[in-house]
Amino acid sequence: MNDALSSSPNALTPEAAAETTASIESTSLAVTAFGLEKTVVARDSPLTILSGLDLQIKSGESVAIVGTSGSGKSTLLGILAGLDLPTSGSVSLARKRIDNLDEDERARVRGEHTGFVFQSFQLLSNLTALENVMLPLELAGVDNPGERAKNLLTRVGLEHRLEHYPRQLSGGEQQRVAIARAFAGEPDILFADEPTGNLDEKTGETIIELLFEVNQGSGTTIVLVTHDMDLARRCQRVLKLHGGRLEEIS
């Protein structure tokens, strides 16, 4: 497992990282990052969030990234998922280097390979549960999106809530809809940002059970950001983000 992870900050220059990325594209790695740096300007002074971070995640693996509040977990998730760009370094997703793509090209990669579950659910308030799950399928131009979405909602136990709007659902139910939506496009990689952060302990557990259950047998890679160690331990690997770098803790 250690060979899939290197947290040495100065191990690679961006050029070397790009070469390395290319060389590993033939292997079965779902996510790779080399020499990731992320610096933002806050109150007129630069703030380094990620500093020379390297990461490799194999296909089908489940990885939890933990860390204290403000350690940069969500920033890292955003960069790995192609929602944001690093200040320097390279990122590959599903064997495609994405840090040099423009936003629309990254959107295409996301649409084809990723699914998302968020702490705040991010369901569209003007769509019913069913329509929320149908959305990624419709955007991708999939036939029969309604049928597929119904099956997924049945799978997460919401077959009786298909026509409800998010505001008519409890937090746990909303997250179930989000999980169904995340799996609708049969993603290669699922990114989850604090998926239980807005839920009570019991509901949170149920949701995590569900997440792994739905994933069972699908071979989807899961990258999960959380500060909940119990949840993190459900994953095959747990990495801690500290001082802008990752270290493996289990």
Place this chain on the structure above:
Amino acid sequence: MSVNKSSKSIQGKAVIHRPKSTFGLSLRFLIRDWRSGELWLLVAALLMAVAVSTAIALFSERLQLALGRQVAEVLGADMLIRSPRPVQPAILAEAQKHGLKLSTILEFPSVVMAGDEMQMVSAKAVENNYPLRGHIRTANQPFAPDQIVNDTPGAGEAWLEPRLFPLLGVDIGDQVMLGNTWLTITRAITLETDRGGDFYSFSPRLMFNMEDLESTGIIQPGSRVSWKTLLAGDLSSLEIFKTWSKERLDTSERLMMADDSRRDLRNSVVRLKQFLGLASMAAMLLAGVAVAMASQRFAERRFDSCAVMRCLGASRQQVLKLLLGELAFVALLVALPGVAIGWLLQEGVVQLLKGVLPAWLPAPGVMPMVVGGATGVITLAGFGLAPLLRLQDVSPLRVLRRDLSPAPAASWLVYSFSLMAVFLLLWYHTGEIVMALILAIASSAVLLMISLGMQFLLNHLGNKQRLSNLPVFWRPGVSRIIQGKGKTSAQLLAFTLTFMAMAVVLILRTDLLDRWQNELPEETPNFFAMNIQPSEVEAYSRFLETSNVDTSQLYPIIRGRLIRINDVPVREAVSKEEKNNHALNRELNMTWSETLPENNHLEQGKWWAPGSDDGLSIEAELAQKLGINMGDRLTFMVSGNEFTEAVSSIRTVQWESFRPNFYMIFPEQALQDMPATWLNSFYLDSEDKLLLNGLITQFPTMTLLDLDAVINQVQKMLAQSTIAVEAMLAALLLAGLLVMMSVIESSIDERLREGALIRSLGGTRRQLLIMQIGEFVLFGILAGLLAACGTELTSYLLNTRVFELSWQPVWFIWVALPLLGAIVLGAAGWLGIRRVISQSPANILKEV
């Protein structure tokens, strides 16, 4: 479960991604948004834009056509060709080809005999379909009650004006001799609606049938006659024919539209059209503002969904196409019901006002409905596009960081889009480019004032230290105003424009009505007495004085031609376009007066001192057309004698006053030796009309012209115009209220969240009310003050540049508008915030 795959590899996927047309998806989005209630505000704003503009366009068109028809009655036709000979046959054939109705009239002065009596008459031969517009009234006996008739004198018959009966000593059934033929008098003719122009030369009327013309033997080559070919038909055919004939008519053939015939009627109709145009413009402006605010709210509520869609793989272009597709559907779907509502609205107004509107209102045409429908699309594109274009810039990272909103659309982009849309709409709707420009300039001025005001606020209150000195319940509001600079400006602009549009229309309505009222006060002179001989002036004045008749000044009339300007023959001295000016081709009625006549106003120069013998005062419009300036030397020919005077003053004349008006006025000494007859006007109410018999008997050579018909026509039109103006104003107020609603709704989410938070932190209802209502009241006062500035600027420009009305500041609005703003917005704020008080904060926080 569909996602159940036995083994997952990156290479193989069960879900196939392929690009698909966004058409169907846009439609589905539309249906979903409609169902969830997200679209109602935008749909309501657009519906209002389309319905109000359709209603106003339809109503204006119908009313303008109807008024045009009323003006046409004064001409007896929609258009006429006046010529000294019959009109060229090719021209008549072309008119017939376009489906225009034709009728020919011949007018000529002649002497009529009955027994031993002889009298000069103005004879008029008419065809059986005369008049094409308007009507004739006749009575069975002279001075008896009359009625409208739909026929004309038959062959061998003559209809005489009542005053001819005593002059000739005849009765109904007697015969008169016109030229070589005898005609039997069958009726007394009391009114021809087309007897409007050129009344200074009128002799009493004798009307007969065109079939008898030849037998009179009067018309010989060289006879002084006037042919009139009346034309009537639909507007488009008339326009085509007018354009076609322009190049083909010879110099002696003069084409006249109804508008050319009477300046008094024309001015009223032009002003009414302009006012209707202004009301439409104000409504358009309000509709645009409502759509802009609704679009902004629609866009802001889409930030999260766009971020999620981008996160799920939608490209920028795909998101944009989806939204634009959805909006295009909205515009298309709203257009039809909007037009239908607009049609119903105007029909409702027409039904409500049936008693006072013109009896003949043409059916609404298709064009106003197309214009109304197109208004929806243009307002949405012009006002709504800029806020919606922001959506393509929503970062997908917003799913993780909610604070990431797209940069606000550049102000210049939003406002230039909107201003362009306003200008195009206004111009398109009304064809009044000056008015469209004035409104666009005033709106820009308001925008500039708001920007400067916001900058001032930022400089003086932007500092956190100062902000924290404010009472706690004022802080969120003031902070929101300062921080959301762009949004605050937009809302302030919306409120200001709403108040401004309503105030401008209201003030102009009052000014116009006052003006109309002043033009035609009670006891406007309704009779003109002409051809009073110098020897009769004293007796005539005494007669009116002893009869207690209210009269105007008596003026001498000297007929003469303008022949040279600064010693250059007049046709060479004027511009090419003015060579055919009517004033150059006929004798002008000139007068002398020692004082400036009432209803005249000196523009340049001074009035002469009594006893002076040089100088001349010319009417301003004619001077401008002929290029005559102060000091220019004008040479006239009167009864074969030439004389020259220099222009010593230029004056404007109130043509609508129904008092004697003149192009040229001289000092008494300059004209006193020229041959003159005298003229004045006076008012007689219907009960005193018997006095006329006495007048006619005592002064048999005098010509009396009854203007009651024309005055009644103008008064009727003014009454109808007033009603129309008020109906427009009501539609505008409705539009204004809808704008307010949409602005408040567009900011309500933020206020609800804030209110719910304050309540959950322990804020009381009262504190919350003070906070929210206070902010609205502050907004209302500011918007009211800005609107007062904008209103003064707009009404100044409109009054002086378009409506030719005098202007003075309206101090009242400086108090009324801020007060109204505070009350209306305060009440609206209370209505909006009621939900925070009546619902649990938790519910609200969950919903918004």
